[in-house]
Amino acid sequence: xxxxxxxxxxxxxxxxxxxxxxxxxxxxxxxxxxxxxxxxxxxxxxxxxxxxxxxxxxxxxxxxxxxxxxxxxxxxxxxxxxxxxxxxxxxxxxxxxxxxxxxxxxxxxxxxxxxxxxxxxxxxxxxxxxxxxxxxxxxxxxxxxxxxxxxxxxxxxxxxxxxxxxxxxxxxxxxxxxxxxxxxxxxxxxxxxxxxxxxxxxxxxxxxxxxxxxxxxxxxxxxxxxxxxxxxxxxxxxxxxxxxxxxxxxxxxxxxxxxxxxxxxxxxxxxxxxxxxxxxxxxxxxxxxxxxxxxxxxxxxxxxxxxxxxxxxxxxxxxxxxxxxxxxxxxxxxxxxxxxxxxxxxxxxxxxxxxxxxxxxxxxxxxxxxxxxxxxxxxxxxxxxxxxxxxxxxxxxxxxxxxxxxxxxxxxxxxx
Amino acid sequence: xxxxxxxxxxxxxxxxxxxxxxxxxxxxxxxxxxxxxxxxxxxxxxxxxxxxxxxxxxxxxxxxxxxxxxxxxxxxxxxxxxxxxxxxxxxxxxxxxxxxxxxxxxxxxxxxxxxxxxxxxxxxxxxxxxxxxxxxxxxxxxxxxxxxxxxxxxxxxxxxxxxxxxxxxxxxxxxxxxxxxxxxxxxxxxxxxxxxxxxxxxxxxxxxxxxxxxxxxxxxxxxxxxxxxxxxxxxxxxxxxxxxxxxxxxxxxxxxxxxxxxxxxxxxxxxxxxxxxxxxxxxxxxxxxxxxxxxxxxxxxxxxxxxxxxxxxxxxxxxxxxxxxxxxxxxxxxxxxxxxxxxxxxxxxxxxxxxxxxxxxxxxxxxxxxxxxxxxxxxxxxxxxxxxxxxxxxxxxxxxxxxxxxxxxxxxxxxxxxxxxxxxxxxxxxxxxx
Numbered sequence: 070x071x072x073x074x075x076x077x078x079x080x081x082x083x084x085x086x087x088x089x090x091x092x093x094x095x096x097x098x099x100x101x102x103x104x105x106x107x108x109x110x111x112x113x114x115x116x117x118x119x120x121x122x123x124x125x126x127x128x129x130x131x132x133x134x135x136x137x138x139x140x141x142x143x144x145x146x147x148x149x150x151x152x153x154x155x156x157x158x159x160x161x162x163x164x165x166x167x168x169x170x171x172x173x174x175x176x177x178x179x180x181x182x183x184x185x186x187x188x189x190x191x192x193x194x195x196x197x198x199x200x201x202x203x204x205x206x207x208x209x210x211x212x213x214x215x216x217x218x219x220x221x222x223x224x225x226x227x228x229x230x231x232x233x234x235x236x237x238x239x240x241x242x243x244x245x246x247x248x249x250x251x252x253x254x255x256x257x258x259x260x261x262x263x264x265x266x267x268x269x270x271x272x273x274x275x276x277x278x279x280x281x282x283x284x285x286x287x288x289x290x291x292x293x294x295x296x297x298x299x300x301x302x303x304x305x306x307x308x309x310x311x312x313x314x315x316x317x318x319x320x321x322x323x324x325x326x327x328x329x330x331x332x333x334x335x336x337x338x339x340x341x342x343x344x345x346x347x348x349x350x351x352x353x354x355x356x357x358x359x360x361x362x363x364x365x366x367x368x369x370x371x372x373x374x375x376x377x378x379x380x381x382x383x384x385x386x387x388x389x390x391x392x393x394x395x396x397x398x399x400x401x402x403x404x405x406x407x408x409x410x411x412x413x414x415x416x417x418x419x420x421x422x423x424x425x426x427x428x429x430x431x432x433x434x435x436x437x438x439x440x441x442x443x444x445x446x447x448x449x450x451x452x453x454x455x456x457x458x459x460x461x462x463x464x465x466x467x468x469x470x471x472x473x474x475x476x477x478x479x480x481x482x483x484x485x
Numbered sequence: 486x487x488x489x490x491x492x493x494x495x496x497x498x499x500x501x502x503x504x505x506x507x508x509x510x511x512x513x514x515x516x517x518x519x520x521x522x523x524x525x526x527x528x529x530x531x532x533x534x535x536x537x538x539x540x541x542x543x544x545x546x547x548x549x550x551x552x553x554x555x556x557x558x559x560x561x562x563x564x565x566x567x568x569x570x571x572x573x574x575x576x577x578x579x580x581x582x583x584x585x586x587x588x589x590x591x592x593x594x595x596x597x598x599x600x601x602x603x604x605x606x607x608x609x610x611x612x613x614x615x616x617x618x619x620x621x622x623x624x625x626x627x628x629x630x631x632x633x634x635x636x637x638x639x640x641x642x643x644x645x646x647x648x649x650x651x652x653x654x655x656x657x658x659x660x661x662x663x664x665x666x667x668x669x670x671x672x673x674x675x676x677x678x679x680x681x682x683x684x685x686x687x688x689x690x691x692x693x694x695x696x697x698x699x700x701x702x703x704x705x706x707x708x709x710x711x712x713x714x715x716x717x718x719x720x721x722x723x724x725x726x727x728x729x730x731x732x733x734x735x736x737x738x739x740x741x742x743x744x745x746x747x748x749x750x751x752x753x754x755x756x757x758x759x760x761x762x763x764x765x766x767x768x769x770x771x772x773x774x775x776x777x778x779x780x781x782x783x784x785x786x787x788x789x790x791x792x793x794x795x796x797x798x799x800x801x802x803x804x805x806x807x808x809x810x811x812x813x814x815x816x817x818x819x820x821x822x823x824x825x826x827x828x829x830x831x832x833x834x835x836x837x838x839x840x841x842x843x844x845x846x847x848x849x850x851x852x853x854x855x856x857x858x859x860x861x862x863x864x865x866x867x868x869x870x871x872x873x874x875x876x877x878x879x880x881x882x883x884x885x886x887x888x889x890x891x892x893x894x895x896x897x898x899x900x901x902x903x904x905x906x907x908x909x910x911x912x913x914x915x916x917x918x919x
Contacts, residue, residue: 308737315734322726329723333716339709347702350695353884357891364895 152180155250155265157243160235161192170194171235173242177265183257189266195220197264198242204260205249206396212255213400215248216392217241218385237385244389306401313394320387323379330376337372340365522641523632527556528650530628531571533620549620550575551627555650572653576601579627582649585660586640587782588668591789592872593640594879596633597778599626605707605770607714607763618764622771629775639875675792676785682795686869692876693787700780703773710770714763725756748915755908762904765897772890776883783879786872793868797861804854811847814840 159174177189198217205214218241249255344362348355522528532552540546556569579598586595603619613619631650634640645663648656731749735742 311737312734315730315737318730319727319734322723322730325726326720326723329716329719333713333720336709336713336716340706340713343702343705343709347706350698354887354891357888357895361891361895364898 153250153256154178155246157239157246160239162230173239175246175265183262184266198245201260201264205255205258208258208260209255210403213397215245216389216396217245233381237381241385241389302401302404309394309398313391316387316391320384323383327376327379330372334369334372337365337369522635525558527558528631528635529554530624530631533624548575551624553650581660584669585645585665588665588672590640592786592868593875594782594786596630597775597782598630599623600774605711607711626771676788680795682791683798685791685794688873689787689790693784696780696784700777703777707770707773714766718759718763721756721759724752728753744915748912751908751912751915758904762901769890769894776887790868790872793865797865800854800858800861804851804858807847807851807854811844811851814844
């Protein structure tokens with residue numbers, strides 16, 4: 070323990086995965102985290118402390134505030150103790166001489182002191198969200214930043230201004246800001262603050278570009294060879310690879326199902342008119358024939374709904390996770406880089422045995438970074454897993470529900 | 486064993502039928518009360534077997550034979566059910582029987598046979614006549630045919646029909662001995678001929694039109710059904726892929742693993758359930774097909790009426806012109822323009838002796854003509870009477886059968902929905918436990 074202020078608490082990198090308190094993990098109670106427990110080093114972990122045994126003093130702002138928040142924030146699954154609520158809604162089209170674009174309203178309600186007012190309502194366009202994400206990535210490189218919906222619309226057939234497209238995008242943007250708002254570190258990011266509150270983001274944009282350029286360079290270290298990746302990160306990497314694969318497969322299957330269902334729908338549509346024309350020359354069979362005709366048209370509309378819902382709700386979430394995984398892989402790579410850099414530098418230092426100078430600060434800094442990285446990553450990983458579990462649970466249950474609804478509709482009509 | 490006491494339900498003489506098949510048979514045949522043959526006898530088509538033999542051109546061929554079983558009704562009242570009499574028949578023999586009936590009873594709507602070749606198939610495989618599913622459906626159809634004939638007040642009393650059921654050998658010869666073949670050829674010709682009838686009974690004309698419309702609408706339905714079945718199969722089967730990928734996915738998950746795995750199993754079950762669904766739908770299609778072919782039989786009866794009417798009109802027409810000729814010759818006046826009149830004017834009139842002979846000839850012809858017209862008239866009236874009775878019977882049967890078919894189709898759809906709901910509920914449960 071270096072100082073009394075929370076800001077210089079030792080890095081949590083020495084803890085193992087299970088021991089790290091997590092504000093959003095359902096199983097653990099965050100309150101069990103105390104400053105003392107963070108000091109003990111876990112034998113399972115590779116020894117990253119300095120030869121003299123003192124824990125490394127962390128001074129990078131990124132992780133220290135995260136530690137603070139991890140300790141202070143309670144479980145807030147119910148949202149009772151949450152103090153930041155953000156929504157994205159009300160898409161509007163703007164036509165100017167240069168271009169046409171859509172803006173969304175971003176509403177914020179908060180009790181945090183970092184904000185000047187308790188409520189905000191601003192208009193943002195996709196560009197602004199993109200800016201925010203880039204800023205977050207640059208300023209919090211050790212964290213997993215939630216993904217944005219795709220920037221470019223690949224299929225030229227899709228209308229950028231169609232209701233469905235805009236709505237799908239709005240939902241994804243809403244998810245994005247909510248995830249950032251729920252994140253113990255990211256939500257306190259100054260850029261996020263600006264995004265939520267500034268009347269005119271463009272001015273900030275210019276400023277931001279100038280001042281924040283430098284930061285990103287720090288973490289883009291190239292050319293260092295990685296000695297050994299700690300097991301858990303290797304496992305993460307493997308998991309992500311397989312997971313991406315499976316998600317891809319599921320996406321393909323879902324799309325195929327939608328296609329087959331649409332074709333089935335086309336054929337179903339033919340039924341009703343045939344039955345109707347049959348009634349025209351039957352005397353006694355009117356009732357059952359009309360009944361069947363009615364049922365058929367009901368079937369078709371129910372199936373139509375099902376297919377629509379699947380494409381609108383199910384597929385985008387899958388895509389989003391694929392994007393998420395991409396950015397996660399990038400973070401893992403960065404982490405590897407940082408570790409590699411640290412190792413190389415450490416080696417260089419160790420060789421210079423004659424110089425009894427204290428360990429150069431830059432090596433320390435490197436170690437720092439590695440620790441932070443690892444910690445943040447693990448923490449984020451945990452919550453990502455959790456959230457993912459929830460998301461997919463919801464998603465697949467939703468899919469099941471939709472199917473159930475479809476069948477119920479058809480059944481009820483038939484019973485009539 | 487089926488109960489022989491109830492007069493309304495068709496009796497089936499086969500213990501090997503599954504409950505669904507028995508149900509199918511009962512649904513398929515509507516038997517009238519107090520039918521003759523079925524009162525005395527239980528009839529069924531029990532099995533199918535493959536045989537190989539030499540055909541007409543002395544080449545090896547494989548064909549299927551069906552076991553026709555019969556049992557006297559009162560025999561089972563002793564408590565022990567005796568072994569039924571049985572013989573083997575192939576499809577071509579059934580066809581022979583049907584053609585004989587068509588020719589011999591042109592005023593009846595003769596029940597149709599199941600289709601010769603699989604039509605309106607949705608799955609390429611089932612187009613094969615040797616496919617076991619096809620053979621099985623054909624067996625049911627053949628039994629249905631026999632039961633319908635046996636329950637018909639007139640047809641069931643036919644001797645050839647009876648010997649079809651009871652005499653294995655020599656039956657074919659006895660059919661040909663009836664000389665129906667000659668009638669069959671002329672019937673075919675007549676059915677395809679085009680002629681105009683002046684005073685067809687309107688009811689028959691309406692019935693014919695109805696037959697056409699029914700045929701058209703059922704064909705359309707069957708076509709749509711085939712395409713829809715194909716698509717539905719695709720939808721269900723692709724869901725099976727979910728099963729596999731969920732299983733693979735569960736291998737890399739800690740908490741979500743079990744839920745995913747079980748959900749995957751449900752997806753597999755869902756995919757597999759389509760086979761049963763389509764089989765049941767096939768049954769509905771078969772019921773529709775029967776009436777598709779019935780429409781043909783109905784049309785044939787109406788056509789026959791037109792033919793008899795036409796022949797009557799021809800005979801009447803002929804008589805009128807002969808009488809006219811008689812009058813002209815007798816009075817010497819040429820009332821209408823005729824070639825005879827022209828030639829006689831040009832080349833001179835006939836001698837009185839020639840006229841006498843002609844008149845005598847005409848008299849006999851007119852007498853014969855009048856007889857012929859009377860006969861034809863009688864034939865026509867009789868035909869109309871008996872045909873209309875049978876058509877009314879057919880109408881009732883059709884209404885009843887199709888209503889039942891539509892209702893059971895709806896029931897089937899409902900059960901399909903229920904199953905779907907169940908599977909997805911199960912999957913949902915698994916998902917929520919993830």
